[in-house]
Amino acid sequence: MRTIANLLNLDGRVYVYVPSKNIRRLFLKNAQEEGFRFADGVKPTRRRAYDDIYALNKDFTLNFVGYNGHIAFHHPNFFDNDKLIRIDYSAYLSGAENYIIR
Helix, strand or coil: CCCHHHHCCCCCEEEEECCCHHHHHHHHHHHHHCCCEECCCCCHHHCCCCCCEEEECCCCEEEECHHHHHHHHHCCCCCCCCCEEEEEHHHHHHCCCCCEEC
16 A cells, blocks of 8 residues: 655655645545644644645655745756655555656
């Protein structure tokens, strides 16, 4: 079974893309069940704000990526982002081999 925690084993900064409201809800629910929290301790499903991209941190926290993170995500060649790993969470959940966005 693929878990969010497994993504922390990738070699780089992990950004998770959630393409729809339903996938976002599932991602936040799964993250919470695996013990992820926001840095201020708020459970993922309790946060009122939401986004389509979340960053995962090795300490089992997640955070919003903000404006610059969105630019880096959508224009990876604009920055020197060799260590930015972009995950399509719906593809990851479905078991697809190509869940890393290139």
